[in-house]
Amino acid sequence: MDVLAYLIPISLILGAIGLGAFFWTLRHRQYDDPDGDAQRILSDEWDDYPKP
Amino acid sequence: MASVSTPGFSACPACAVAPAAEDLAQRAQAGSVPPARLMLSLPTAHCAACMSTVERGLGAVPGVSDARVNLTLKRVAVEAAPEVDAAQLIAVLAGLGYEAHELDAGTLSMTETDRQGRDLLMRLGVAGFAMMNVMLLSVAVWSGAEAETRDLFHWISALIALPTVAFAGQPFFRSALTALKARRLGMDVPISLAILLAAGLSLFETIEGGRHTYFDAAVALTFFLLAGRYLDHRTRAVARSAAQELAALEVPRAQRLQDGQEVEVPIAELRLGDLIRVRPGGRVPADGVVTEGASELDRSLLTGESLPARAAPGTDVSAGEVNLTGPLTVRVTAAGRDSSLHRMADLVAVAESVKNKYTSLADRAALIYAPGVHLLSLAAFLGWLWLSGDLRLAVNIAVAVLIITCPCALGLAVPAVVTAASGRLFRKGLLIKDGTALERLAEVDTVVFDKTGTLTLGMPEPENLADHPAADLQLAAALAGASSHPLARALAQGVAALGLPPAEVTDLREVPGYGIEGRWQGRRVRLGRAEWLDATPEAATATYLETGEGRPRAFTFTDRLRPGAEAAVRTLAAQGKAVHLISGDSAAAVQAMAARLGIAHWVAGALPEDKAARLAAMAAAGHKVLMVGDGLNDTAALAAAHVSVSPASALDAARVASDIVLLGTDLALLAEAADLSRRAVRRIKENFAISAAYNLIAVPIALMGLATPLAAALAMSASSITVSLNALRLR
Numbered sequence: 001m002d003v004l005a006y007l008i009p010i011s012l013i014l015g016a017i018g019l020g021a022f023f024w025t026l027r028h029r030q031y032d033d034p035d036g037d038a039q040r041i042l043s044d045e046w047d048d049y050p051k052p
Numbered sequence: 053m054a055s056v057s058t059p060g061f062s063a064c065p066a067c068a069v070a071p072a073a074e075d076l077a078q079r080a081q082a083g084s085v086p087p088a089r090l091m092l093s094l095p096t097a098h099c100a101a102c103m104s105t106v107e108r109g110l111g112a113v114p115g116v117s118d119a120r121v122n123l124t125l126k127r128v129a130v131e132a133a134p135e136v137d138a139a140q141l142i143a144v145l146a147g148l149g150y151e152a153h154e155l156d157a158g159t160l161s162m163t164e165t166d167r168q169g170r171d172l173l174m175r176l177g178v179a180g181f182a183m184m185n186v187m188l189l190s191v192a193v194w195s196g197a198e199a200e201t202r203d204l205f206h207w208i209s210a211l212i213a214l215p216t217v218a219f220a221g222q223p224f225f226r227s228a229l230t231a232l233k234a235r236r237l238g239m240d241v242p243i244s245l246a247i248l249l250a251a252g253l254s255l256f257e258t259i260e261g262g263r264h265t266y267f268d269a270a271v272a273l274t275f276f277l278l279a280g281r282y283l284d285h286r287t288r289a290v291a292r293s294a295a296q297e298l299a300a301l302e303v304p305r306a307q308r309l310q311d312g313q314e315v316e317v318p319i320a321e322l323r324l325g326d327l328i329r330v331r332p333g334g335r336v337p338a339d340g341v342v343t344e345g346a347s348e349l350d351r352s353l354l355t356g357e358s359l360p361a362r363a364a365p366g367t368d369v370s371a372g373e374v375n376l377t378g379p380l381t382v383r384v385t386a387a388g389r390d391s392s393l394h395r396m397a398d399l400v401a402v403a404e405s406v407k408n409k410y411t412s413l414a415d416r417a418a419l420i421y422a423p424g425v426h427l428l429s430l431a432a433f434l435g436w437l438w439l440s441g442d443l444r445l446a447v448n449i450a451v452a453v454l455i456i457t458c459p460c461a462l463g464l465a466v467p468a469v470v471t472a473a474s475g476r477l478f479r480k481g482l483l484i485k486d487g488t489a490l491e492r493l494a495e496v497d498t499v500v501f502d503k504t505g506t507l508t509l510g511m512p513e514p515e516n517l518a519d520h521p522a523a524d525l526q527l528a529a530a531l532a533g534a535s536s537h538p539l540a541r542a543l544a545q546g547v548a549a550l551g552l553p554p555a556e557v558t559d560l561r562e563v564p565g566y567g568i569e570g571r572w573q574g575r576r577v578r579l580g581r582a583e584w585l586d587a588t589p590e591a592a593t594a595t596y597l598e599t600g601e602g603r604p605r606a607f608t609f610t611d612r613l614r615p616g617a618e619a620a621v622r623t624l625a626a627q628g629k630a631v632h633l634i635s636g637d638s639a640a641a642v643q644a645m646a647a648r649l650g651i652a653h654w655v656a657g658a659l660p661e662d663k664a665a666r667l668a669a670m671a672a673a674g675h676k677v678l679m680v681g682d683g684l685n686d687t688a689a690l691a692a693a694h695v696s697v698s699p700a701s702a703l704d705a706a707r708v709a710s711d712i713v714l715l716g717t718d719l720a721l722l723a724e725a726a727d728l729s730r731r732a733v734r735r736i737k738e739n740f741a742i743s744a745a746y747n748l749i750a751v752p753i754a755l756m757g758l759a760t761p762l763a764a765a766l767a768m769s770a771s772s773i774t775v776s777l778n779a780l781r782l783r
Contacts (some may be wrong), residue, residue, distance in 0.1 A: 011185065012185060015184060018181065026173060033122040035123040036121060036122055036123030039103060043101075
């Protein structure tokens with residue numbers, strides 16, 4: 001059962017990374033235009049960088 | 053905001069310097085000016101190609117630094133240098149094949165709802181994260197972790213769940229507190245109680261080293277209910293932004309005459325005695341008296357009359373009327389708070405305050421649910437206390453009952469259905485502004501239509517072209533082509549549609565307020581009002597042609613029907629609803645329209661108060677009335693009706709007063725919406741039945757003390773997912 005000492009922190013850290021990523025997307029307004037983003041990914045035009 | 057309207061080209065080079073210097077001064081004043089942010093509405097954008105075409109097209113305009121399309125809101129935000137104006141961009145977009153309209157950026161203050169939405173989403177994310185982790189730990193406990201391991205897992209769960217509940221549950225706690233302060237038992241009181249009791253009991257059990265904790269239930273409950281809350285918020289935010297967009301399309305400005313120059317000012321800055329210029333086709337911005345010019349006024353939005361009224365010096369005009377032919381100078385007699393538009397807005401406010409308070413299905417269900425569940429759980433507590441004498445066991449069972457009768461169906465079932473149904477209607481062009489509008493629409497048994505602008509488009513259509521010889525038609529078309537008066541335009545289009553070219557008429561001249569005159573084969577020919585030509589006036593809307601020989605000829609017009617009007621009336625009648633027509637127009641016009649659409653009950657010449665009073669009488673007789681109207685004269689009636697619809701072309705006040713806005717022109721959607729609303733209500737009731745069925749099975753188990761946290765988690769998740777899936781069938 002010693003393995004729990006590693007596994008539980010690891011699973012919590014992984015989850016926290018996901019939560020952090022979610023906060024990041026939220027702060028960068030990635031939920032403002034869900035329809036547009038769904039279409040944009042299909043566009044065959046290059047963008048070199050994501051527009052602000 | 054005020055900008056001096058300067059001529060585009062100057063006669064002398066030196067003259068051009070002054071405006072440029074002014075411009076420079078303005079720029080210097082503002083310091084380093086941030087690029088202007090222009091908002092354009094793009095109603096036809098729908099695909100990936102549209103986005104790149106629009107963004108590339110706008111990006112190529114000199115001065116534009118960035119353009120970004122938002123496909124969800126169908127808008128494009130443009131960062132541009134100050135010299136770029138909206139008209140220029142609209143022209144570029146028209147060239148690309150996209151219709152665009154300028155939006156008043158000030159009206160589109162989305163920041164507050166934006167912030168709320170993000171806040172809810174963040175809490176949802178936190179609850180989701182906590183739910184996954186606590187659920188994993190709980191699975192270990194359920195599958196047989198013992199002694200110290202179980203205690204450790206419970207402690208970790210507590211460390212995750214308690215802060216989560218404290219943070220993510222805040223929206224429920226806050227609204228439960230306000231409900232309790234107002235001595236009401238809303239939906240949020242049982243929700244908060246269930247979450248808090250589950251968390252509190254679990255903490256106690258953890259400290260005591262007990263077997264069962266409900267941390268996973270507390271967090272899952274928070275998560276599912278937050279999901280419902282977020283759906284609810286999104287539906288409302290979309291409706292609000294679309295409604296704001298409609299308001300933002302009307303940029304509220306007036307042309308004020310200052311020292312002989314026209315200056316564009318916001319309407320709010322108009323003062324008593326100001327002289328304002330109203331161009332043909334423009335809306336009168338404030339109440340006043342005409343001091344100069346002659347024209348005709350379209351009063352249909354205010355009174356429902358379809359015939360234009362004459363305007364000459366001395367005529368009183370009201371805000372909201374549309375100037376048709378000649379430019380008018382108006383002295384403002386009432387602006388802002390005192391204007392008739394504002395008085396009408398007050399009328400709407402009064403009507404809304406007396407509007408019968410509708411209790412939504414969810415609230416009615418909560419009214420039965422909340423006391424029922426609390427009594428049941430109290431009974432379980434007392435019963436087990438009496439039977440076993442074990443306080444801890446009794447509390448455990450009472451909490452299990454409270455959790456298993458999860459209020460998810462109430463918190464999630466209704467928002468999910470409303471979101472699915474209003475999303476579907478929105479895609480078809482119907483904007484549901486109010487959360488309970490769909491439920492109310494489902495109850496409707498009587499439909500009242502306004503005539504001008506609602507059943508008709510407010511656009512005239514020539515009626516008796518076949519009665520005139522071709523030569524007269526060609527002559528009339530030539531004269532009519534020189535005017536922008538709606539009757540003249542309709543006549544010119546009508547003749548062109550017959551394939552007749554206009555005659556050769558010279559010296560064309562529009563006499564504002566009267567008509568058009570010209571010279572044809574050496575004779576004076578005129579097209580215009582009956583008084584001007586000494587013709588005998590017809591009963592219907594008409595214009596008259598004088599060819600120099602014989603009596604003047606009359607061209608009569610009918611109002612063009614809104615597309616789908618016939619289908620809407622027919623389908624609504626087929627659904628068993630009584631259809632009425634109440635209009636402020638003359639009896640002849642209303643009767644003709646009623647006969648054309650097959651409406652049995654009609655009333656003509658109704659004043660705004662009449663309309664509202666008739667609706668109140670119908671409501672008193674036990675009818676649930678759907679009011680469809682667009683004018684200022686309908687606003688009180690719209691607010692008094694059980695549920696109300698107005699077309700997007702309606703006046704702002706009418707749109708504000710109504711629950712549903714028709715974004716397109718097609719009226720046939722109305723019947724479809726009535727049908728969909730009935731299905732949505734059925735779906736909501738099904739969802740209540742589903743969760744009741746879950747409770748019928750789960751509650752006896754919980755009462756017998758056999759419910760484990762696993763059973764509670766299964767029942768809750770299963771019922772939440774079933775109601776969501778059932779709601780999605782509406783999409």
